[in-house]
Each structure stands twice: as structure tokens, then as C-alpha cells.
Amino acid sequence: MEDEPVAGNLLPIKRFQRRLEDFVCAHCGNEVKGHGYTNHCPRCLYSLHVDHNPGDRANNCGGLMRPIGLELKRDDYIIVSRCEKCGAIKRNKAAVDDNREDLIRLSKLPVK
Ligand SMILES: [Zn+2]
Ligand SMILES: [Zn+2]
DSSP states (O other): OOOOOOOTTTSOOOSOOOOOOOEEOTTTOOEEOOOSSOOSOTTTOOEESOOSSTTOOOOOOOOEEEEEEEEEETTEEEEEEEETTTOOEEEEEOOTTSOHHHHHHHHTSOOO
């Protein structure tokens, strides 16, 4: 995969950095093929608390983010997750390969 050119330090902090990485889901053990835009598991929708902004890996909490709800923004599904370690709430765009049944099930849960 090609790296996108970065224009030195002149740009403000990028809000979204694309990373391609494979990882093993810390919740269900699913081997996830990273495609750069998500760090959550498409099977159980759990993720890890590693970002301040999506993709920056700047948070060293490392807690398991439990999916607690789903929001619809325009045409995007946004998964709302809460860190089981520090309680932070994060929102992540759902990916096309996410488990649709789980997403629909999530959408019926109230966001606490
Ligand atoms: Zn999983
Ligand atoms: Zn956390």
C-alpha cells in the first residue's frame, strides 16, 4: 500500500489518519483484516481505546471499548462505544463489513 505524502509539519493535526493494520480482536479473538478506516471488530463490534482522534493511536488507555449504541448520521451508522477501563465514550463510523445483525441489535439499545 502506498503512503500518502505528508506535508511536513505545516499542516494542523490531521483529524483522521489512515492506517492499514491487521489485528486480533481482544474481545472475541476474531482476526481482523485492517482496511485503514476502522479499528473495531466487524464480528463483535468491540474496539480498543487507543485513539484520541480516530486513527491517531495517541491514547495509551488500551481498554476494551464495548459497543453500547448506534446512531444514524446522514447515511452513516455510528457505533457508540464505552471504554470498560476508563469509561470514555467514543463514536466510530460503522464499516461496510460490520455485522449487520449486531448493528441493528445495537440500534435498539438506549445510549447511556
Ligand atoms: Zn471481536
Ligand atoms: Zn479507556
